[in-house]
Amino acid sequence: MSMTVKILYFAALRERLDRAEERLDLPPGVATAGALRAHLAGRGGAWEALTSVRNLRVAVNQRMGGADTPLADGDEVAFFPPVTGG
Amino acid sequence: MSMTVKILYFAALRERLDRAEERLDLPPGVATAGALRAHLAGRGGAWEALTSVRNLRVAVNQRMGGADTPLADGDEVAFFPPVTGG
């Protein structure tokens, strides 16, 4: 039984990856936001930004999360640099 | 050589004294705001408010003063209750 998530990238990270979003079938064993981040960084090249960018933030279903936040089928996961509004 | 001051009363104190201002030749020995206040209270009746009103404020030449603030000829002395603007 596969789990599919929607992944969004914002701001400087979006530009480095040259990608705003994708759909991904989670590989076996990838069940948290932290595991997904490590999996994506494993693609190499620009994707290493996912572990090298300082203080990268993650949101799951539009709420701030952390490395331990669990993922479920249909979740929306967003990665982005620290925010700078206001 | 006489010293004359202008005295102003504001707000609840003005109403109690039924007077907004007066000119006064300072009696001998009345050389500070505190001494003037005691002198005025000595008139008796409503004037006792000058010592009985809690936290009465004094300004000399439009600057907040205290009992020790010295008086000079031509000064403007104001007595009033604690302020409540804003």
Place this chain on the structure above:
Amino acid sequence: MTVRVQRENFDPGAEMDALCAGRLDVGACASFVGLVRAANDGRGVAAMTLEHYPGMTEAALEDIVQQAGRRWNILDTLVIHRYGELRPGDRIVLVVVIGAHRGEAFAACEFIMDYLKTQAPFWKKESTPDGQRWVEAKTSDDDAAARWRE
């Protein structure tokens, strides 16, 4: 740095715009408007009369604004305070502080309001169903002003 003491109403938005007009160095505009409430300390208020001490009022407000300018790195300040008879819903006071950064603009604006409450010679008289009464100074206002002295 402008201080105005007036009977007339004022337009907070127009005043804020005028203070920022033509400048490109303003990152933060903190403002405060004080208004007459229809009830105070549990009593209905039909009207309020603000008495002040002409001359000293302006001097006291200018002194407070200058203190704020020495304490914080701000660009400009506007204070407008009304006197005379006001009704519930009417504006009483406006403080606007502009600066490069928000922290200093907020602090200066609140400082000016706290000092104005305890240092500027205004007195309020309320018309209530039980007659007129002079508003008593609040110890909480003294406390608010005192915390800036630390």
Place this chain on the structure above:
Amino acid sequence: MTVRVQRENFDPGAEMDALCAGRLDVGACASFVGLVRAANDGRGVAAMTLEHYPGMTEAALEDIVQQAGRRWNILDTLVIHRYGELRPGDRIVLVVVIGAHRGEAFAACEFIMDYLKTQAPFWKKESTPDGQRWVEAKTSDDDAAARWRE
């Protein structure tokens, strides 16, 4: 309690008036406007583009405003935040808090700005003479937000 995320400009005075309209229980209206400065960290800024995360932005701002409503006794709140391309002098954000008393209105307004700076998903990209650059998050903003957690 209103939160708006929009490309269009806004009129702070009109928004403040609308928030107070028809009520006689407002004694204090604290507000903040953030604007684009022509220089930031010593670099000239010709334009700024604000990116955001549609959906999460509104949810994050509403959450911040609700936190403020639980912490302070306030009557109503308005937050407007723009996105898209802005120029020096343009308004970015408006926060208005109305309440009976000034201390709580000021605190809630500053709290909302501090939390918005660190919790709402907006990112700024500046166009400078040296090209475009993403604005770095400031540790001073984290510090400002952290002081409310005491």
